Amino acid sequence: MELNLPPCRAHDHRPRQAQWKERDQQFVVEVEKAALFLRNLSGRPIQVTRASISRQTGKRVWLYSNLDVLPLTAQALANLIETDAEFAVRKVEWAAEQYRQENCCPSRTKLMEQARVGGGLAQHPQVQTALDAALHMLSQFETGL
Numbered sequence: 001m002e003l004n005l006p007p008c009r010a011h012d013h014r015p016r017q018a019q020w021k022e023r024d025q026q027f028v029v030e031v032e033k034a035a036l037f038l039r040n041l042s043g044r045p046i047q048v049t050r051a052s053i054s055r056q057t058g059k060r061v062w063l064y065s066n067l068d069v070l071p072l073t074a075q076a077l078a079n080l081i082e083t084d085a086e087f088a089v090r091k092v093e094w095a096a097e098q099y100r101q102e103n104c105c106p107s108r109t110k111l112m113e114q115a116r117v118g119g120g121l122a123q124h125p126q127v128q129t130a131l132d133a134a135l136h137m138l139s140q141f142e143t144g145l
């Protein structure tokens with residue numbers, strides 16, 4: 001029986017090394033595209049988070065488990081992810097645009113409701129500035145100045 005056995009195959013017992021640099025460069029492009037897509041979606045804004053980017057790219061495992069070997073991707077995520085205040089500002093700008101299209105100047109409360117900005121976040125200086133700017137722009141637009 002041993003005379004009829006096929007010859008033994010030589011095995012390369014080295015572990016396969018992932019091409020981390022290439023993957024990192026590829027993921028950076030995908031992460032940037034996903035963040036841009038999420039920011040530019042029509043309709044109510046969606047916050048750009050690691051979770052929303054991972055859902056958009058389909059790379060959840062990579063973006064949560066392997067960032068230690070994907071330094072460019074980790075840096076891109078750190079730069080692209082929105083803080084709650086940044087997201088609130090974007091929501092205020094979106095709500096102001098909705099009112100501008102209606103040729104309407106709402107109260108501060110109505111603008112905050114439309115933007116869904118409330119609580120302590122509404123007191124954030126960045127959000128306060130965005131609310132002030134939006135209301136000023138809408139009041140000028142409504143009066144035709």
